[in-house]
Amino acid sequence: MWCVHGLGFQYVKITATRMYVWVTILAVLAVLPAILKPFFPYFLQDLKYVLNTIRFGTRLTRYKRGKPFYSILDCFLDAVKKHPTKTFIHFEGKSYSYLEVDKQSNKVANALRTCASLKEGDTVALFLGNEPCYAWTWLGLAKLGCPVALLNYNIRAKSLMHCFSCSGAKVLVAAAELRTAVEDVLPVLREQGITVYLLSNEGAEGINALSEKISQAPDTPIPHSLRANIGVKSIALYIYTSGTTGLPKAALVTHERVWAASFLQGVAGVTSTDVFYINLPLYHSAGFLIGLTGAIERGITVVLRRKFSASQFWEDCRKHEVTVMQYIGETMRYLCNSPQGENEKNHKVRIAIGNGVRTDIWVEFLRRFGNIYVRELYAATEGNVGFINYTTKVGVVGRVNFLHRRLFPYSLIKFDTDREEPVRNSEGLCVKAPKGETGLLVGRITKHSPFVGYAGNKQQTDKKRLQDVFVKGDLYFNSGDLLKIDHDNFVYFQDRVGDTFRWKGENVATTEVADVLTMVDCIEEANVYGVKVPGHEGRIGMAAVILRGGQEFDCIHTCLHVANHLPVYARPRFIRIQSSLEMTGTFKMKKVKLVEEGFDPALIQDDLYFLNLEQKTYVPMTRDIYASVLARDIKL
Template sequence: MYMYAVTILVSLVFLHILLKLWFPYFVPEFLYVLKTIAFGLRMSKYKKKQPFYTILDCFLDAVKRTPSKPFIIFENRTYTYMDVDKQSNKVARALRTHTSLKEGDTVALFLGNEPCYAWVWLGLAKIGCATALLNCNIRSKSLSQCFSCSGASVLIVAEGLKDVVEEILPALLEQDIAVLILTKGCDTAGMMSLLDKFEEASDEPVSAALRSAVSRKSPALYVYTSGTTGLPKAAVITQERLWAATFIQSLAGVTSKDIFYINLPLYHSAGFSIGFAGAIEKGLTIVLRRKFSASQFWDDCRKHNVTVIQYIGETMRYLCNTQKKADDRDHRVRLAIGNGIRADVWKEFLNRFGSIQVRELYAATEGNIGFMNLSGKIGAVGRVNYIQRKIFPYLLIKYDTEKEEPVRNSEGLCVEVLKGETGLLVSKITEKAPFNGYARNLQQTEKKRLRNVLQKGDLYFNSGDLLRIDEDNFIYFQDRIGDTFRWKGENVATTEIADILSMVDCIKEANVYGVRVPGHEGRIGMAAITLKEDKQFDCSSTFSHVASYLPAYTWPRFIRIQSQLDITGTYKQKKVKLVDEGFNPAAIEDPLYILNEREKSYIPMTQKTYSLIASGQMQL
């Protein structure tokens, strides 16, 4: 018996060594497949339930299991699962009493990160309403458009955003939109205070019959994403799709004992779907922060014993740029989940803050394919997995960046790139991998559908992203195509910015694009403009206009004045050459300007300023 046990032990050790030598990524890939299958089985079980088992039902079960467990920690206050449940009951009852909301309606939330985000959403879910998550940085035209495309009949507003909504209030009232503000009183005609209504309402549970028609395909959320053109669009997140996003935590290795730190905005799919909804699925505790702070990040983690953090590439860079301290490794963080971290920042982060498992992922809010790096390979977003590719077919195809379209062969079909080449990621649209499109925007929905990819009549989702697969089958994100770029963790739609710039009195036309900046993740906004006849570039009024109408992360930091804008044969503005030329005065003869917040103006761009930016001595 002893020899038998020794033989088994030796065999296992030998097998482990062989796997390490010949199949070093077998274990993480095997676990990936097992977890994916387990999730698929769970979803099959939920689909059979009538009514459909939603994230709200999952939350209610967590309340029954662990009513006293902390759910949200926020600014030195702790809210248990039971606390949040009771608050959401108050929300549901108040809205039923003071509005005409009913199952199937949509409500838009215009709030920042705070605990009421959780109980307002849960309260709305309890009465069968979908929720549109408005970016609290948007203003004016963008705010109106985002609200309208969701089809919402009610807008719930944070107290601090009252002035912003008052700008578009007349238009909302013309459409009979109910505007509710989270205060105990309101003297603005057309707005109703809501906080007092919540406090007066009962915290007793509401009937499940109020949401009896909710199915797996019912909209749970509308999350806004900047597409390749135009203003932000509302991606439809169904109840089933929301479940899929919560699975990311399990895939990364999060457990119910973890404490999860959320400093990303809840209006983003990462903060809400992966962070908040994922926490409900695991039944864990959230530490919620209003906004990211590099200087207070690790103090928060130490104070609350945080074990899992979320990130985008820029947040990791900001953390690495803080002053080094003796206690940099004094924390309990074991997992970091996110996307967009550069390889050099990744290395620096691990060297400085310790052996944290970084789970870099690739996913799109509206997309039907995703990857996660479970092996720790620095720079990769995942690895080609045979089973995943069989269930969710995808490929990388050749893309002509000048013509802004896929390369096709003589038969009119797309051409798959070779290993090591960069290509456009497309994924097959199937029942298992649907593309739900954008609310009230059939044109933009159709633009994301790519037909005749491998054979006539097939249908794929066009991710708009360029990726590369290396010889070891690791997948790397390379760039974005079209008229969208990413800066400060936000997607920026260039057409929207160009429209705003064209409203400036001196500007005739504007072509907006993103340019790379040494030491920064993503691309920063730049605009090539032409001036109206007999007009000079008005530096201060252009700054004032940009600052008044646009969130800071979308501001064009550089202005290039041209005599005329280059266009294609189909009258599309050319961007590729402009992007390549960047903002170096030594390489550009056109007048160049840089935005200066201190002077509240655009000022001439000098070679000295360029050198400071290029060397990292001047941050943008």
Template sequence: MLVWVAFALVILLGLLFRFSYFFHDVQHVLAKFKIRRCMLKYMQTNYTILERFVEAVRTQPDRPFMLFKDAAFTYQDADALSNKAARVFLRSGRVKEGDTVAMLVGNEPMFVWLWLGLVKIGCSAAFLNYNIRSKSLLHCFNCSGANTLVAAAELQGAVEEVLSSLLEQQVSVYILADGCKTAGVESFRDKMSQASSEPLSKDLRSHLTLQSPAAYIYTSGTTGLPKAAVITHSKLWAISSLQFLTGVNSKDVIYISLPLYHTVGFFGVTGAIERGITVVLRSKFSVSQFWDDCRKYNVTVIQYIGETMRYLCNTPKKLSDRSHKVRLAIGNGIRADVWRDFISRFGNVEIREFYGATEGNFALLNYIGKIGAIGRDTFLLRKFSPYAVIKYNVEKGEPVRDSSGLCIEADKGEPGLLVSEISVRTPFSGYARDLQQTEKKKLHNVFRRGDVYFNTGDLLRIDKDNFIYFQDRVGDTFRWKGENVATTEVADIITLAGCVKEATVYGVKVPGQEGRAGMAAVTLRDGLKFDSEDVFKHVENFLPVYARPRFMRIQSSLDVTGTFKHMKVKLVEEGFNPNLITDPLYFLDEKEKNYIPLTLDIFNGVNSGEIKI
């Protein structure tokens, strides 16, 4: 008997040595199974995030729910204020069950009261990006199908730009101000102050199911006009469960400085409701106030996107850098070098990097904490949520298929397109009022005839240890000299050059050349000039010849979306043409071993083919 026990222990130790992450992998999938079991139960009873909120109001009415500036709102306060907001909509006569209300509101508690109030009366909200204006604003409003708009007082000017068009469509327009003298615009706060805070009948939302839309959240629109992704109550549960998966507990306080109109910011609030914890909300990310806020409010969990972490690491070092209670950071897009800098400087903060798209039906989580990775590829996870990384032809912009017309899985270490199966268990809700764009995201006949997969549009790579790494967007990756160039990798390397603060990389057309030549738009560190020789040496040392940007554009700032994704469309259109660009331009001169100023003569020489690149 002892021999068999010893033998079993040897086998177990051997498995642990060979598969050192096995128990972590099993634990993660078991946690996902637990969430799925809860979801099935919730579907039977139509138990939404709102119902969880109402439950929290009953069980912990006096617990702080939201801290904003110097104001504190308990769960009971939030319930009362959202009841008031709901009654304003009901009394308007324009908002009825199943309707959508568009919200043009920044990060403030009212954003949450409005959404909670709308769900209480069986409606949904479209979260408009408060940075958009004019035609883009009208486009986003119209594709939501809303007939009512609520806007923050400071955004009244943006509303008045499109007010005539809204009124022509008989849209009800409200401003979050105590009063309003603009014709066609009503004060929401005034009406709210007069409304009752008494609980509303649950019958008002009796028609809701977990398949009903809870919100519409817009994609960033980096490659065109934004699209309104449908976030059902079921999907809202799924994204809210991320806090459970990352280890957020009932004693935590979470800090949110990311826009609530985007998924990453909004699930911070709904995840906090699921956990029953306190949210510290900031109107806008502030690199100078970030750690002061964390100390002031005893924050234990922070949310991030890659750029916010980089901004924090770029601040001057202080003696108080490790003086905080933050133990966990949840987010996506952090570079490996920034990850190392962050934990080295700010202490042993657990970073839980995740991957997912607003409209996607699949997500990854780096539950191990492997620096640079976005998740792990395991047999168990594939069984739970079928996905694959398939071979992709960057030049043709399509998956590689075999002789029978089916897709081929990418080899280990080879970048490929991430796709995830669309099924009853992993549905894809698509975009509001846009069947064409919804269909474009579907990939048919992937591994068998008749199957359908969600096309993430992202290139990922799985290493020999089964860790998954983000490579690039398929539209960003370009081909030059017969090689695929991943723009994010090149940008990461360029930002390590001494004088460079930020960089975005893209491909530009050159007459007579196949593919696209690399170009980088960069900003410089404060007080520094463009050190062309140093940058040349840097790219020469760290990048293969085909990946080195042939052109450099020096800018004072880089245009970004609300979640700090670089916007490249205009940059690509302008190319390296000094007739269109007033920013300083440089050309990679291999003979001079330098980036030299790009003159009109050089521009014409490159275009005519006299100057070889």
């Protein structure tokens, strides 16, 4: 008996000891954040980000190793099974459930499979605006195993033909409202044997009407066997990014990258119960990858708009109970510049995901519209490193942490802005930028952080690969962006380098604009650059030009020419007439001084002109116009 009771006592004593240990551990864990906060104020946010990175990284690894490969399309099909009646897309008063979008995508796939004889691997270009058919057309093509080129609906003529051609597409699907743009390049398309479909009931010579074929097609499911060879490294999309070539480049987006981008919503804190508002173009990686495919990954509802509208923004959010919004710097500024109303914080938006917002606009946005978590991010469609601000720190694009840097090795290196090249030491290697100083972001190209490159453009692909960075023979992706890391490990975006600037949320290639300008009879040479305008995000287009011998600047014809060849955001709003263009020792046009001088007629002795969109001509730049631009009386 004693032994039994003795053993029982020991059991109770051991159990009590264990409980005491666990209680002590839990008590320490409970007070640990309070103890660490003065010394490590972002410890919990860092920890949460690291755990999220591990969780999504594990999922991606599982998808990659799966047989067959589990794609974002398969994720969509699972969502259809899980909640078929849940609304996938709200658009202009109509709602489309996951099941309805699935069936419509089946009809698209069956129609194009029949009339265009599409098969796995055939690339199709989409020339569409923001509307639900964008989603189900892409899904239908994905079911056939077809990569899709997402064409910018603003481009025309030479740029349109270039973007279409470099993807290798043999089929073009266009919106009815873009018919005129298609007809402008139709002779070249027909010459190359391209099949053109219009989402309309009316076709024309060389243009096939597709809407009726889709409506008559069956909505029967598409067999997986038709896309059986699609893998994680297969090309899913071509998304266009401006660069130094003068024309947009088609970034190759693999299925692996689609998954990685779709996880950003989850990293930002979006859950399956959220409602996501997309007002950015679906031809951009932000709207398509982070927005649309991210919504599929989360299994959520999307509110889709054709274009951003500051006056309708909050009304839409309240009407559809939006909880997550997308933005670029310009949209944030438009919202903050809109007339102040009552109950501006009367909404359910809790997260904003985007990039390019200035610190002052960020602060004003929070003041006016409430405590919204702004998840400012930095990324490039083709890049192999990115950041997201998972903290509440205002003005930063992210934060350095050991796991992120280990998975995606990156560094900031010293950069000579005058020579537009990295600074190298006596051994020919790059020099790391110290903390607190601005440097060029480069990401090491590895198996886990690859750089796939651009379709049909080996020269530009090679140009983005930087060799001999820290050791001879190493290889890094050159982001072309200047960033800064402060002493608290926060990352700040500083500026772009090279021949690209950003305006109205769009990248503008200076050489493309220069090529267009030199097609004008009166212009001999053009040096295009972006200049800052107080109160505006990014840089607006400006050009210093040399006129052909004995000719005057033709204001009306130049305006008409740029309007016919360039989207609004790329048209130079200021023209500076010079007698010669200053060159570097390597015969590159100097821009630093021109950028610094801007468009102030009080500082510039050269003739200056301003693009007046209402009058459809360039007019002499006056001090009154300059003052009106600064006062925002003139809309840019």
